[in-house]
Amino acid sequence: MTTAPRSARPTSTSEPVPSDAVALSSRARAQISDALDGRWRDLRRHTRDVAAEPGLVGIPGLPMPEHRARVLACLADLASRGEVQRAFPTRLGGGDNPGGNIAAFEELLVADPSLQIKAGVQWGLFGAAVLHLGTQHNHDELLPGIMSLEVPGAFAMTEIGHGSDVASIGTTATYDPDAEEFVIHTPFRGAWKEYLGNAALHGVAAVVFAQLVTGGVNHGVHAFYVPLRDTSREPDERGAYPMLPGVRSEDDGYKGGLNGIDNGRLAFDHVRVPRTNLLDRYGRVDPDGTYSSPIASPGRRFFTMLSTLVQGRVSLGGASAVASKMGLAIAVRYAEQRRQFPGADGVETVLMDYGTHRRRLLPLLARTYAVQLLHNDLLERFHGVFAGERDTDADREDLETLAAAAKPLATWHALETLQTCREACGGAGYMAANRIVGLRADLDVYVTFEGDNTVLLQLVGKRLLTDYGRETATMDVAGQARWVAKRAGDMALYRTPLRRASQSVRDWGSKARSASELRDPAVQRELLEDRVETMIEEIALRLRPSLKGSPEEKAAAFDANQAELVEAARAHGELMQWEAFTEALDSVTDPDGRRVLTWLRDLFGLHLIESHLAWYVVNGRLSAQRARTVTSYIERLLLRLRPYALQLVEVFGYGDAQLRADIATPAESERQAEAMAYHAALRESGDAPVSEKDLLKRAG
Amino acid sequence: MTTAPRSARPTSTSEPVPSDAVALSSRARAQISDALDGRWRDLRRHTRDVAAEPGLVGIPGLPMPEHRARVLACLADLASRGEVQRAFPTRLGGGDNPGGNIAAFEELLVADPSLQIKAGVQWGLFGAAVLHLGTQHNHDELLPGIMSLEVPGAFAMTEIGHGSDVASIGTTATYDPDAEEFVIHTPFRGAWKEYLGNAALHGVAAVVFAQLVTGGVNHGVHAFYVPLRDTSREPDERGAYPMLPGVRSEDDGYKGGLNGIDNGRLAFDHVRVPRTNLLDRYGRVDPDGTYSSPIASPGRRFFTMLSTLVQGRVSLGGASAVASKMGLAIAVRYAEQRRQFPGADGVETVLMDYGTHRRRLLPLLARTYAVQLLHNDLLERFHGVFAGERDTDADREDLETLAAAAKPLATWHALETLQTCREACGGAGYMAANRIVGLRADLDVYVTFEGDNTVLLQLVGKRLLTDYGRETATMDVAGQARWVAKRAGDMALYRTPLRRASQSVRDWGSKARSASELRDPAVQRELLEDRVETMIEEIALRLRPSLKGSPEEKAAAFDANQAELVEAARAHGELMQWEAFTEALDSVTDPDGRRVLTWLRDLFGLHLIESHLAWYVVNGRLSAQRARTVTSYIERLLLRLRPYALQLVEVFGYGDAQLRADIATPAESERQAEAMAYHAALRESGDAPVSEKDLLKRAG
Incomplete structure (x- = not known):
């Protein structure tokens, strides 16, 4: 029974260095850190600090109703401080900075993925739909309330019956030229809008996707701004204002994670909205019902509209990189101090010195770098397109393809990494206080939402x-x-x-054999x-x-x-x-x-x-x-x-305030030092029992 | 936008058959079912029904305190009905049926993994330790209270500092010949007992593993029965009786799952227990402090003691098979009715007809059969050893090796299967009401406990x-x-x-080339x-x-x-x-x-x-x-x-009462039928809008 560590354990939580580590210079670490944090590194680092504030961080095990209320309050706080509006027009108080906005958004995960995703629903989906699918009159009318969170809203695209296949949704928006109104309607149960954040409680409006029908012609899926709840009356005990006539809501209840978000279902029974509530960038309806669009082909129009919403995919990949980095930072910090089983010298071996442990963690560490660095490229392309710097059809097409490739790889990687980290920390990894299981539960849905x-x-x-x-x-x-x-x-x-068969054919077969x-x-x-x-x-x-x-x-x-x-x-x-x-x-x-x-x-x-x-x-x-x-x-x-290993996770820039995991502190090595001191004192006192094994050896 | 299903959808929830399925005879299905359910199939099927009773099933999202109280009450109910004592001696009201006991225990997962694991703590660890490490005087004194749940207890082996390396634990049990008592002591923080079910609230006693020291000699790890809480006084508002003098408890709080169990930590400050509280099958101490053991080698003695606890590993593998089967039953039932994207004929394609979907689910289905069938072998070997039918050293060694191989494969398989099933069900898979995420969260810890x-x-x-x-x-x-x-x-x-280089060398190289x-x-x-x-x-x-x-x-x-x-x-x-x-x-x-x-x-x-x-x-x-x-x-x-596919999950024997998942009912196909009827009626009425696409085609 030996618990003596090989060398003095680190006492500072900020930069524990394993005894056999070769320290990289601060210049080297700064350069690696800059490469990882990319073009909007200042915004990232700022947001990491914000997201570590005690008032914003998640509380493991908080019951769902309190969790939902807390996250809403945190969003209001962030909105009041101007932390979440950077993508919106400067003239309305935003920053016209699509890339920087996403970079900051991704780091909100540090506080609580529920907070991040609820922010994503409000500003990245609901607000972004108004921004990208609407024109200036929509912006002027709707964006200020959305940006300030005066109007929390839902993004009502997915239906119970149709998720990935958006073109087949059943909700209709039929134009009534006499009233100059659209009639929003849910014709059957399968057309209920489903899984929508803000739908169960907090949403007072929604962007609703529906088949636009005017003059007996279905022009395909368009987006409409639809009020949901009556804020002139009193909210109920759950914090939900009464539904407006014709609108129904159901609560999705508990989910596998993200329980700080009030996901739910919505249905509309012939709900009327003014003609001008159509977000009309890609399709407009004149007062007399005449439809027009800048894009003649209904198919191309549909895909163009959807493509403006690529930021969800982009940002989920980036958020997954953040989660992966946090998981690895926790697991590697722990693996550098945790010891189990005596080695050849009788001293217990640090986990990171086990061949199996290196094999489990280090390839994932390498892939985490790759995920982050590809994400940085993607984010620059995204910014290029949405800031109008490089915005050709080819740029948009490349952006979409890259986002569609990067998001699955990044999100699956996060689940694999978090799970491996959790297992590498043993039973301690399963405790909510050590963060990893919560992150994994929340991130789970990232692999199927915003594009399966x-x-x-x-x-x-x-x-x-x-x-x-x-x-x-x-x-x-x-x-x-x-x-x-x-x-x-x-x-x-x-x-x-x-x-x-292209000119890029190289004689590489022989190269592989000779290299x-x-x-x-x-x-x-x-x-x-x-x-x-x-x-x-x-x-x-x-x-x-x-x-x-x-x-x-x-x-x-x-x-x-x-x-x-x-x-x-x-x-x-x-x-x-x-x-x-x-x-x-x-x-x-x-x-x-x-x-x-x-x-x-x-x-x-x-x-x-x-x-x-x-x-x-x-x-x-x-x-x-x-x-x-x-x-x-x-x-x-x-x-x-x-x-x-440790330095390669420290450059991620997540310290104690961001990680908030007991096992990522020096507590374990302090316990080992205490045990070692106990045994040393016992030996010194002469009262230490002799082991039966040693007795037998001596006798034998 | 087409939602017409290809054929009439099933209306019975018990045996929906896909339209192109070839029905196996009831004889074939019964034989497959018997093979899967194995030797103790009657007990398995009986327990599946018990575990589906409304009073015993888990409630998704139940807050932790209520969940813990409910699970304790369920355990009392099961105990009062004799459902959980089959492994114990017949003379004390048990069944002397170690294999059947495990088979039934595994099926308790159907109700709620928290219920299963808390039952495992009580009867499979705490009780089993008394049974296997104790002798008749321990049995007579302790087992009746354990079997009836009059004495809920903890299994205090793991410490904060030592999990897999049990031999190195720090807790000591020092014999005091004057008082004829053992002094149980936690010498430092790393020696606190950790992650113990029943430790935070409900345990009134524990089997504590400690280094047995007598006459200045440490005889290695032994197990002691130690009272924890004073049941003569009133429990607190959490349902916990006051701690006995010298015993301390801490609550592990929220975990990644299994939150119906009150895991916690225990420490002992020179707590005295009578000499007879040593579970003395493999080591006894006479009143004067003389130690003796039927196994001379301290190493072999230690491993023999641990090997009696193999049932935890065996049963976790079997429970993982149950969870895998449930996950697949839910995902396949859903995949047989859920449709997305129109196929070549304009009709939306059933998920199960997608190449990617088959690739994701069917190999896992095949492996689930393999996991279950190997488990059946393992369970028979386990029964052979513990019922004394085939109990040589070689039998025990083979059992341990097979259990050590089967458990990792089965538990990792369950996590992979549940995750794949969850993703294959899309957003619906993430809803707690559809069971899969809850099972996955609970099963997560199975890969690191009872042997990492x-x-x-x-x-x-x-x-x-x-x-x-x-x-x-x-x-x-x-x-x-x-x-x-x-x-x-x-x-x-x-x-x-x-x-x-053994005589089993076959000329197989050529065979592989020619076969x-x-x-x-x-x-x-x-x-x-x-x-x-x-x-x-x-x-x-x-x-x-x-x-x-x-x-x-x-x-x-x-x-x-x-x-x-x-x-x-x-x-x-x-x-x-x-x-x-x-x-x-x-x-x-x-x-x-x-x-x-x-x-x-x-x-x-x-x-x-x-x-x-x-x-x-x-x-x-x-x-x-x-x-x-x-x-x-x-x-x-x-x-x-x-x-x-559907028949191969139906033979698992988990019906609506066991699965309790909305998406495993015909609700989805009923919604499709409703949508189809709506569109048909609209076409018939002549009011159906024409699509812009069709207009363009006609015009073009």
């Missing part, structure tokens, strides 16, 4: 197929023939098509790129015979390839993460910092390759012999990175 | 290494030389050792076996050079191989699952039932092989060409199994 992850990856896959089609379509007939012949040759050789270093970034890139391209090409080739078939045949062929298409989209997202990580290395000029970060990038890249090793070997990209070296490279990197 | 999963797999890996060492040790010198030479040859050929069917069970078995054996052999060979080194060198070598040893242990568990599944096929004599179940077993086996495909290809066990067929076989199996 699987559906988003299908969209990305389709885009990749389209791009592939465009490329091959530009070839002339002779080129196509050569291309098909080449494919056939590849098929015979490798039983699979090898490379896409001595899988850690060569060029080789990593080639391997990751090649996998995406080949998978897409294979799917395209398999789909080709069905293209001239019936719709049913096409659908069946697509269904048969759907799972692999999702896998290809994931591979595309991973490549984007790797590229972003690699690009970010340039910003770290400190040699030590860059070396450590390069190891971390290599760990990320090699871990990806290891995850997909079967593909690389089966498809002849890696020999069996080379494949075997991947894992040993990884093990070497894990050992190299191990002394930096 | 990673630590357990390390134990299994060590056992596999030991067995390997025993086998090679029996070879003579010439044999060893030949063996080493053969290894060297293999290494040259494959860069890895190929087969273990036309990966679905041949002999091939599946060979592939799975070979992987375990080869991994263990490789690790043993890598460890060999360090065996003659210093303890530090040995430890470093072991650490470097730890992650792979855990992977080998997992592979061993997977092989055991596959064997159990295959063996169970024999009990299904109905040809249709057996055919479908064989597909499911093949899906399980091939999915395992696909998960480890890189290993098989890199190590020359599968050619690249054959490897490519694995995934296409799987896709074919998924299509074959798809019509049986």
